Amino acid sequence: MIRVDHAQLAGLSRSQAASLVRRRIAEESSPDPLPPKVALPTIEPLAAMIPGGLWRGALVDYRGATQPLLGIVAAASAAGLWAGMVNPSGRRDVQASLLAVHEMAGDLARVPVVTAPDEELVPTIRALLDGMHLVVAGLGQASVAPGMARILATQARKRQCTLVLAGGRRRCEGADIRLAARVSGAEGLSLGRGRLKSLRYNVIASVDGKTVHGEIQASSRAGRLEWADVTPEARTHVVPLRTGTS
Numbered sequence: 458m459i460r461v462d463h464a465q466l467a468g469l470s471r472s473q474a475a476s477l478v479r480r481r482i483a484e485e486s487s488p489d490p491l492p493p494k495v496a497l498p499t500i501e502p503l504a505a506m507i508p509g510g511l512w513r514g515a516l517v518d519y520r521g522a523t524q525p526l527l528g529i530v531a532a533a534s535a536a537g538l539w540a541g542m543v544n545p546s547g548r549r550d551v552q553a554s555l556l557a558v559h560e561m562a563g564d565l566a567r568v569p570v571v572t573a574p575d576e577e578l579v580p581t582i583r584a585l586l587d588g589m590h591l592v593v594a595g596l597g598q599a600s601v602a603p604g605m606a607r608i609l610a611t612q613a614r615k616r617q618c619t620l621v622l623a624g625g626r627r628r629c630e631g632a633d634i635r636l637a638a639r640v641s642g643a644e645g646l647s648l649g650r651g652r653l654k655s656l657r658y659n660v661i662a663s664v665d666g667k668t669v670h671g672e673i674q675a676s677s678r679a680g681r682l683e684w685a686d687v688t689p690e691a692r693t694h695v696v697p698l699r700t701g702t703s
Contacts, residue, residue, distance in 0.1 A: 514615075521638040541571065
């Protein structure tokens with residue numbers, strides 16, 4: 458939110474007041490010299506895919522499956538960082554999101570969760586950016602205007618807090634990293650029978666015009682979900698799925 462002291466507006470014409478507000482907006486969203494990139498702990502196969510890795514202070518536009526997104530939250534919290542979530546899964550079944558984070562060895566004591574209506578979404582994100590190392594916000598059918606996205610990006614960079622905007626009606630302009638993931642296959646199933654052992658995800662990561670395609674896997678072991686990349690040899694044992702968003 459841009460704040461202007463009422464005393465500053467006293468005696469100004471409407472055009473002068475509008476000019477002052479525009480100047481304050483420009484100051485709020487103007488880029489500062491970029492600080493050195495500090496890696497954000499995340500699931501290893503995903504970090505290896507992203508050109509330059511996932512870094513603190515980055516603005517991330519995320520699309521697709523929720524499981525890798527929750528894996529990012531779990532990895533950061535497990536490393537002792539604070540990872541806030543706003544409207545996980547688009548306000549649907551918050552408990553299921555927290556359970557998934559727990560199954561991936563996340564520290565739920567470091568994962569505050571906030572649900573917010575669309576009109577309170579941006580102020581909620583901005584409040585969390587001031588105290589978190591990572592903020593993941595599910596936009597649902599909402600969207601962030603380009604000007605506000607620049608302001609959020611500037612605040613995230615200043616606070617060294619990675620901001621992930623997931624979903625939304627349109628892509629986030631000015632994102633440092635773009636990630637998209639979809640379920641590509643399952644292991645342990647055969648003709649609709651068997652016990653699900655793992656899920657595979659096709660991932661596309663784009664940074665600075667560089668795009669990388671890869672495949673990662675979440676496997677269940679002793680009640681925990683563990684992440685790994687997928688070797689070409691392992692793909693022959695997977696049942697392909699047409700669509701998926703898990």
